[in-house]
Amino acid sequence: MKWIKWLSIAFISCFLTGTLAVIGLYFYIAPELPNVDTLKTMRLQTPMKVYSADGQLLSQFGEKRRIPLEMEQIPETMVNAFLATEDWRFYDHPGIDVIGIARAFTSLLMTGEKRQGASTITMQVARNFFLSREKTYMRKIKEIFLAWHIEELLTKDEILQLYLNKIPLGYRAHGVGAAAEVYYGKSVDELSLAQIAVIAGLPKAPSLLNPIRSPERAKDRRHHVLRRMLEVGAIDQASFAEADAAPITGKYHGPQVGIYAPYLSEMVRQEIINLLGEDEAYTGGYNVYTTVQSKAQIAAEKAVVGNLFAYDIRHGYRGAVKQLWQDGSNALISSDEAQQNDSEIAPISEGWTTEKIFDYLDDVSPVGDLLPAVVISVSETTAEVAVRGGLLSTMPWEGMNWARPYISDERQGKAPKTAAEIVNPGDQIWIRTHEEGELSLAQVPEANAALVALNPKNGGIEALVGGFNYQFSQYNRVTQAKRQVGSNIKPFIYSAALEDNFSLASIINDAPINQWDSRQGTAWRPKNSPPVYEGPTRLRVALAKSKNVISVRLLRAVGLQDLRRYLTRFGFDINELPRNESLALGSASLTPMEVATAFAVFANGGFLVEPYLIDKIEDPQGNIIFQSTPKVACSDCVPIPKQNADDEFPISPATPVEPAQLAPRVISAQNAFLVTQALNSAVWGGGSWRDGTGWNGTAWRAARQLKRRDIAGKTGTTNEAKDAWFSGYNSNLVATSWIGFDDHQRNLGAASRNANMGKEQITGKEFGAKTALPAWITFMQASLKGQKEARMATPEGIVSVRIDRETGKLARRADHTSRFEYFIQGSEPTTFAEATQDNPFDSDDSSDQQRSEELF
Incomplete structure (x- = not known):
């Protein structure tokens, strides 16, 4: 009995001593422990995601x-x-698994090494969330105390949810x-x-056990996870066998x-x-919704790359790109065949096996879309x-017959007749794969x-x-290249002329200009392109045919400084507009976004909108923390308070809106309508083809392919064709297309006819109509597909006369x-024309279409 008594006293003493030691240790390190209350409001580091307006993921940052x-x-x-793998008694213990700690302590005594951590999921x-991964006794003690606090603060499901979302699992994947x-x-x-078991096995060593770096280790670890699930009854024997036999994928x-x-x-x-x-931005888990329309963005990407x-x-x-061997051999053998032949691994120089x-x-x-490839053999x-x-595939003749030699931007060699004139065995090349599965030869464009593309009503960037x-x-x-x-x-020059009492029927002489420049000691002779002059020409026709000399004459009529303003x-920006008459020919340098x-x-009928890209930002809970408020173009709206009577562009009373929401009117609706009419003629032309007076505008290809009124x-082309442009629109969408070399010394050159290509090939000098317009057409075809025509409404104050x-x-x-x-x-003509013959300056169908090929 004495022995039992003293044993009980010793046990109680040890228990009290241990308890006091734990309490003392807790108060000793308590000041160093973080506040676990933050777990209630803890926000996991989540990347920022960027979406289109219709919810398609564009990118992820973090x-x-x-x-x-x-x-x-x-x-x-x-x-x-x-x-099963990490903490099967998770729902039964108070955050610390005594059995697990005892097992780890026994392992330490037996081996002298810290092989088992005994950490519960709560630990x-x-x-x-709060500690480092260093293996020290103090860190383990802190883990224990923090685990107690966490169990008091959160439910078991809340703890497990934090764990499964927080744990690092390799390759930057967390959770x-x-x-x-x-x-x-x-x-x-x-x-x-099987896949679940692979992921469940990663916490022990994500960098070593993942299926990408080490499939064998991942398989062994998966077996352990599946075995543990079988032991605890989470799966049956059949499920274990099936998952254990599955390949690592x-x-x-x-x-x-x-x-x-x-x-x-x-x-x-x-x-x-x-x-x-x-x-x-990188950790807050924000979802950013843009103004981008996925249909338009996909179309824009295809249009630019395809063009x-x-x-x-x-x-x-x-x-x-490179030639890997040069011995001309068409044969390849595998390394296995080489070993069977008891020879080197190559009949090809340098051992280029498959x-x-x-x-x-x-x-x-x-x-x-370009994939690297190597030519193995060449037939005719x-x-x-x-x-x-x-x-391993075959590239057909139709996929490479375009590849005549490049000589310069202005010249190309003869069309090839055989594949051997184009590629050789050992060539590293680029290829494109088409929807039908066929391959074609390609190269990275220089x-x-x-x-x-913008929504003209509010400036939203759609593509x-x-x-x-x-x-x-x-x-x-788009934003950086001027x-x-x-x-x-x-x-814009024609718009200024219309503001200065010109009309679309005003007659301007399309005749050469020869002006002496005393400072330079030379004559300035702006020319049409091609150098064809048609004499007296109406403004509508002059803009549609892009007459250079008429643009200069209009600049002079308006006045250079007044035009710049x-x-x-x-x-x-007025500081970026040239202070000379070359402004009329487009010498100003601007970005596609500005254009x-x-x-x-x-x-939009005369309003200046501001381009914007971000529509709204949501936090991880879906709360909107930012909502854009773009200024809108609205002809039927009036600001609050209403405009004064002496405002330059009075607006009729209609729907009242806040002043901050209404884009400023910068030209009259009538002016915008008339310019649009002239630019519509640049697409559709005019005259009567049946009567021999028909003519094409510079953008006639758009009419032929889009068939929309x-x-x-x-179009736009600079001196020496270093830049080619096309800007076009309807009332719902405006888009600008540009093409050129980043190297300002190079021009877009010219292309001669390729005997291997079809009738529709583009030849001659590169201009806006040939080089930039095709991308715009491709984009508009996709973006406007299924949409009804959206013609600009005729505004009040516009009359039509014959x-x-x-x-x-x-x-x-x-x-x-x-x-x-x-x-x-009030600007319409008041006198009648005398009876005259047909306009001698109109040209017939064939000759005028040939000219339009080279127009700006």
């Missing part, structure tokens, strides 16, 4: 990939897999949602048991971006950083190629391009492509010599 999930979104099988939450996407490209509810999956829009995404990233700061390839094809092939070729190609990154009209990704490929160049040509605009400037109404914004004034636009085509005066005849023309009320 160091950590995380997809926060609620417990009900996580499959029970995944929960059981983690519990891992404490470590992941099971991100891990499912990174390793399998799936959501958690789409995973198989994990591979890296990037963020599941729905639309490729890197230039747009970078613009958003910069704006969000300026708004929220870099740390908050650059088309330009590249007609200018010739610059040759292989295995070595594919290994080489795996190290060459694709460029957009085909080539066998090895393509990155392990594909020219570059840009396209931007933007800043260059051929963001991987090659992050330079955003290039000479050529004839894209003319509509007038152009600022469209958002142009598109200016054309939007015509499209609601479009208007203007005029004589030759003189612009009132017409007595109602035949092909006359037409109805629009005028601002």
Whole structure:
């Protein structure tokens, strides 16, 4: 009995001593313990996601990939897999597993090493949120105390949810949602048991046990997870056997971006950083919704890239990227065949086996749609190629017959007749894969391009492509490249002329200008392109045909300084507008964004809108923390308070809006309507083809392909064709297309006829109508598909009268010599034209169409 008594006293003493020691230790380190109350409001570091207006993911920014999930979104099988592996008694213990600690302590005594951590899931939450991963006794003690606090603060499900969303699982994936996407490209509810077991095995050593870096280790760890699930009854024997036998299929999956829009995404990233700061932007889990329309963005990307390839094809092939061998052999053998032949691994120089070729190609990154390939053999009209990704295929003659030699931007060699004139075995080349599965030879374009589309009613950016490929160049040509605009400037000069009492029927002499410049000691002789002059010409026709000398005459009529000031109404910086008459020919350097914004004034009836990209920003809970309030173009709205009577552009009383929401009116609705009418003629032309007076505008290709009467636009080409432009619109969409070389010394050159290509090929010198317009047409075809025509409504104060085509005066005849023309009320002609013959300056169908090929 004494022995029992003393043993009880000793036990109680030890217990009290231990308890006091624990209490003392707690109060000793309590000041160093973080406040676990923050877990109630803890916001997990989640990347910023950028979406289109219709919810398509454009990009994701942030160091950590995380997809926060609620417990009900996580499959029970995944929960059981983690519990079986990490802490099966999780729902039974108070945050510390005494049995696990005893087991770890015994292991330490037996081996002298810290092989088992005995950390419960709650303790891992404490470590992941508040502590480091260093293996020290003090860190373990802090884990224990923090775990007690956490268990008092949160429910078991709340703790488990934090754990499954926080835990690092390799390849920047944090939490099971991100891990499912990174390793399998799936959501958690789409995973198989085998895949779940792989993810559940990662917490022990994510960098070593993941299926990408070490499939064998991942398989062994998966077996352990499945075995534990079987032991605790979470799965049956049949499920275990099936999952354990499954192959390891994990591979890296990037963020599941729905639309490729890197230039747009970078613009958003910069704006969000300026708004929220870099740390908050990358970790706050914000969802940013842009004004981008996914249909339009996809169309813009295809239009820009496709147009650059088309330009590249007609200018010739610059040759292989690299030649890997040169002995001319067409034969390849595998390394296995070489061993059977007891020979070197190559009848080809330097041992280029199929295995070595594919290994080489795996190290060459694709460029957009271009895939690296190596030519294996060449026949008369085909080539066998090895393509990155392990594909051996045949490239047909139709995929490479375009590839005549490139000589210069102005000259190309003869069309090839055999495949051997184009490629050789050993050539590393670029290829494109088409929807039908056929391959075609390609090359990375040396020219570059840009396209931007705006909603003219509020300035929302609906599509933007800043260059051929963001991987090659992050330079955003839409917002950063200031290039000479050529004839894209003319509509604004004509707008100034209309403001200065000209009309679309005003007659200006299309005749050469020869002006002596005493300072330069030379004569300035601006010329039409081509150098064809038609004498007295109506303004509508002059703008539609892009007459250079008439643009100069209008500049002189308005006055250079007055014109420069007038152009600022469209958002142009007066300091960037030349102080000489070359302004009339487009010597000003502007960005595509500035040009598109200016054309939007015509499209929306006279208002200057501001381009914007971010519509709204939501926090992770879906609360809107930012909502854009763009200024809108609204002809039927009036600001509050109403305008004064002496305002330049009075507006009739209608729907009242806040002044901050109404875009400023910069030209009258009548002026915008008349310019649009003239630019519609640039697309559709005029006259009567039946009677021999028909003529084409510079953008006649748009009429032929789009077949819409609601479009208007203007081509633009600079001196020596270093820049080509097209800007066009209807009342719902405005877009500007540009193409040129980043190297300002190069011009777009010319293309001769290729005997291997069809009748529709573009030849001759490159101009806006040939080089920039095709991208605009392709974009508009897709963007406007299914939409009804949206013609600009005729505003009040516009009248229509029949005029004589030759003189612009009132017409007595109602035949092909006359037409109805629009005028601002009070500016219409009051005298009749005398009876005359047909206009001697009109040309026939064939000759005028040939001229239009070369017009600005």
